[in-house]
Amino acid sequence: MAEIPTAAISRLVTYLRILEQLEAQDVSRTSSSDLAERAGVSAFQVRKDLAYFGRFGTRGMGYTVAILKRELVRVLGLNQTWNVVIVGMGRLGQAIANYPGASDYQFQYAGLFDVSPAIVGQQIRNLTVRHMDDLKTFVAQNKVDMGFLAVPPDRAQDAAQALVSAGVRGILNFAPVVIQPPTEGGAQEISDEWRAVIIENVDFLAGMKRLAFYILNPHLKDAPLTEDTE
Amino acid sequence: MAEIPTAAISRLVTYLRILEQLEAQDVSRTSSSDLAERAGVSAFQVRKDLAYFGRFGTRGMGYTVAILKRELVRVLGLNQTWNVVIVGMGRLGQAIANYPGASDYQFQYAGLFDVSPAIVGQQIRNLTVRHMDDLKTFVAQNKVDMGFLAVPPDRAQDAAQALVSAGVRGILNFAPVVIQPPTEGGAQEISDEWRAVIIENVDFLAGMKRLAFYILNPHLKDAPLTEDTE
Numbered sequence: 001m002a003e004i005p006t007a008a009i010s011r012l013v014t015y016l017r018i019l020e021q022l023e024a025q026d027v028s029r030t031s032s033s034d035l036a037e038r039a040g041v042s043a044f045q046v047r048k049d050l051a052y053f054g055r056f057g058t059r060g061m062g063y064t065v066a067i068l069k070r071e072l073v074r075v076l077g078l079n080q081t082w083n084v085v086i087v088g089m090g091r092l093g094q095a096i097a098n099y100p101g102a103s104d105y106q107f108q109y110a111g112l113f114d115v116s117p118a119i120v121g122q123q124i125r126n127l128t129v130r131h132m133d134d135l136k137t138f139v140a141q142n143k144v145d146m147g148f149l150a151v152p153p154d155r156a157q158d159a160a161q162a163l164v165s166a167g168v169r170g171i172l173n174f175a176p177v178v179i180q181p182p183t184e185g186g187a188q189e190i191s192d193e194w195r196a197v198i199i200e201n202v203d204f205l206a207g208m209k210r211l212a213f214y215i216l217n218p219h220l221k222d223a224p225l226t227e228d229t230e
Numbered sequence: 231m232a233e234i235p236t237a238a239i240s241r242l243v244t245y246l247r248i249l250e251q252l253e254a255q256d257v258s259r260t261s262s263s264d265l266a267e268r269a270g271v272s273a274f275q276v277r278k279d280l281a282y283f284g285r286f287g288t289r290g291m292g293y294t295v296a297i298l299k300r301e302l303v304r305v306l307g308l309n310q311t312w313n314v315v316i317v318g319m320g321r322l323g324q325a326i327a328n329y330p331g332a333s334d335y336q337f338q339y340a341g342l343f344d345v346s347p348a349i350v351g352q353q354i355r356n357l358t359v360r361h362m363d364d365l366k367t368f369v370a371q372n373k374v375d376m377g378f379l380a381v382p383p384d385r386a387q388d389a390a391q392a393l394v395s396a397g398v399r400g401i402l403n404f405a406p407v408v409i410q411p412p413t414e415g416g417a418q419e420i421s422d423e424w425r426a427v428i429i430e431n432v433d434f435l436a437g438m439k440r441l442a443f444y445i446l447n448p449h450l451k452d453a454p455l456t457e458d459t460e
Contacts, residue, residue, distance in 0.1 A: 004450050006270025007241075013439045021408045040236030077442040095325040100383055101406040101435055105442075146441060153330055170445045172437045176331040178251045198444040198451055202437040205331055207402050207430050209243045211376060212307040212335075214428040215400045220234050221428055 008049045012072055014039045015046065019069040031062035073105075081106040083144045085168070087159050088151035089114040089122070089129050092174055096150055097125050110142045132162055139166040146170045153177045160199070170198040176205070238279045242302055244269045245276065249299040261292035303335075311336040313374045315398070317389050318381035319344040319352070319359050322404055326378055327355050340372045362392055369396040376400045383407045390429070400428040406435070 018038045022030055032050075036043040050056050050068075053075045057063035073079050082105075086093045089112050096102075097109055112129045114120055122129045130138065138144070147163035149156060149171055156175035161182070163171050173179050178201075181194035214221045248268045252260055262280075266273040280286050280298075283305045287293035303309050312335075316323045319342050326332075327339055342359045344350055350361045360368065368374065377393040379386060379401055386405040391412070393401050403409050408431075411424035444451045 005272075006451070009440055009443055009450075010270070010436070011237075012443075013433070013436045016439065017433050017436070024408070040240070042235075075443070076439050077446040078439060082438075082442060091321060091325040091328055095320075095322040098321055099406075099434055102438065105435075105438070107438055145445065146438075148438075170441045172441050174437075176329075178254070196448075198441060198448060200437050200441045200444065203243070203247050204329055205335070206240070206243045206247070207404075207432040208312075208332065208335070208337055208376075208378075209246065209306050209308060210239055211400045211402050211428060211430045212312060213239055213242075213305070214430065215375065216307040218426075218428060220239075221236075 004052050008052060011039065011041065011045070011049050012053075012076060015049070016069065016072040016076065019065055019072065022065045023069060028065050029062055030065055030068070034062075078105040081108060082146055083108055083110045083142060084146045084148060085109075085111040085113055085135070085139065085144050085163075086148045086150060087113045087132070087135070087163060088149060088155070089119050089124060090116075090150065090152075093148075093150035094124060096148055096174070107146075110144055111138050113138075132159070135162055136166040139163075139168060144168055146172060149173045149175055149179075151175060164194055164197050168197065170200065172200050172202060174202045174204060234282050238282060241269065241271065241275070241279050242283075242306060245279070246299065246302040246306065249295055249302065252295045253299060258295050259292055260295055260298070264292075308335040311338060312376055313338055313340045313372060314376045314378060315339075315341040315343055315365070315369065315374050315393075316378045316380060317343045317362070317365070317393060318379060318385070319349050319354060320346075320380065320382075323378075323380035324354060326380055326404070337376075340374055341368050343368075362389070365392055366396040369393075369398060374398055376402060379403045379405055379409075381405060394423055394427050398427065400430065402430050402432060404432045404434060 015035055018035060019030070032043040032046040036046045039046070054071070056068050056071055084107050086097055086109060093112065097112060109125065109127065112124055112127050113132050113135055114129050115132050120129050120131045145168065147168045149159055149163070151159045153175050156173065156177045156179060160171055160173070160179045171179065179199050181190040245265055248265055249260070262273040262276040266276045269276070284301070286298050286301055314337050316327055316339060323342070323344070327342060339355065339357065342354055342357050343362050343365055344359050345362050350359050352359045375398065377398045379389055379393070381389045383405050386403065386407045386409060390401055390403070390409045401409065409429050411420040
């Protein structure tokens with residue numbers, strides 16, 4: 001697994017979502033062509049993406065939905081428990097904490113954090129919102145893996161620094177800003193602390209932009225899928 | 231523009247986001263290789279995706295960030311005003327209404343809707359939350375283009391039907407369920423009403439899944455980008 005494009009990982013996540021939908025519709029078999037059509041890529045791309053991680057399905061026979069889903073869950077690491085803190089318990093943080101589906105996988109909200117006196121101390125989903133001053137101790141004591149960042153844009157960098165200093169392994173940034181490792185002394189030196197942390201961004205507005213495009217170009221929505229070859 | 235894969239449109243949205251980030255960092259020039267690396271695809275793919283829509287930049291000279299951004303905004307239809315209603319004003323609907331950035335483009339929240347007596351009548355962002363009974367009249371009178379669906383999963387299909395009947399051109403579904411056109415009489419007949427509406431889904435959990443994968447496979451995050459050829 002030395003050289004897998006990040007876009008392939010995003011596609012795996014898409015395939016998994018499609019498999020969940022098929023399962024919810026009681027569809028038990030699928031194929032690379034079927035997955036490809038639903039994902040908007042070519043069947044070749046689907047086969048290539050899956051091939052990075054092993055052999056799934058039988059040549060010419062397609063895939064069993066439940067089995068391929070289970071394998072992708074394993075590949076993505078969703079069969080294990082992830083302890084999560086949410087930083088920023090305004091509307092967005094509360095929406096994340098209450099979003100149905102996160103608990104289908106083993107994302108467990110261990111702690112909720114904010115700095116506002118109006119929010120700290122509130123009960124949300126059976127958890128008491130804590131002050132950011134307690135973040136570092138909490139992360140260490142509760143073996144927290146991930147921080148979801150749901151603060152206003154101008155707070156995002158500082159809150160990310162607090163999560164990095166506290167020792168989380170990854171940050172999922174919902175704020176519409178780029179989180180950047182601080183570079184010291186003008187050099188491109190990234191500290192070991194930041195280098196150890198994975199940062200992923202959620203593009204909250206991406207769906208709105210796709211929708212605008214397809215409203216203007218509805219014929220492309222149903223376009224027969226061409227091979228997305230390079 | 232007869233045969234553009236849906237995945238290419240998602241990539242355009244990614245490129246636009248990267249250009250916005252570059253602009254925020256005062257970077258004025260970029261290249262297909264630079265965009266490719268940031269997007270996790272190959273430079274060939276970037277050039278191919280852009281070529282669907284015209285010639286941008288000068289061969290061997292790369293792109294001016296501001297110009298390419300302006301062109302993608304135009305291609306995606308984000309230079310025009312979109313009148314939006316949000317259906318479901320619980321935590322998620324409120325988070326969407328207040329998310330910073332939507333107003334950078336011309337998404338204008340014309341109306342907010344719910345069915346809960348506790349929420350209908352509340353003031354959110356200078357708008358009074360209305361009852362779903364008023365949706366159809368409101369959409370017609372206010373030339374509403376899009377509905378953002380932020381209701382609980384078990385309400386999503388009915389709320390989508392209300393938006394379709396009201397005559398919106400597109401629906402952005404934030405609920406973790408598949409919205410499906412009703413099929414009558416067991417046939418695969420989709421009504422004209424539903425056929426005219428574009429439905430896009432937001433995978434709210436996709437970022438969490440990518441983050442889990444990269445925490446387990448951190449070496450892949452910095453992997454040198456290979457050509458994502460087919």
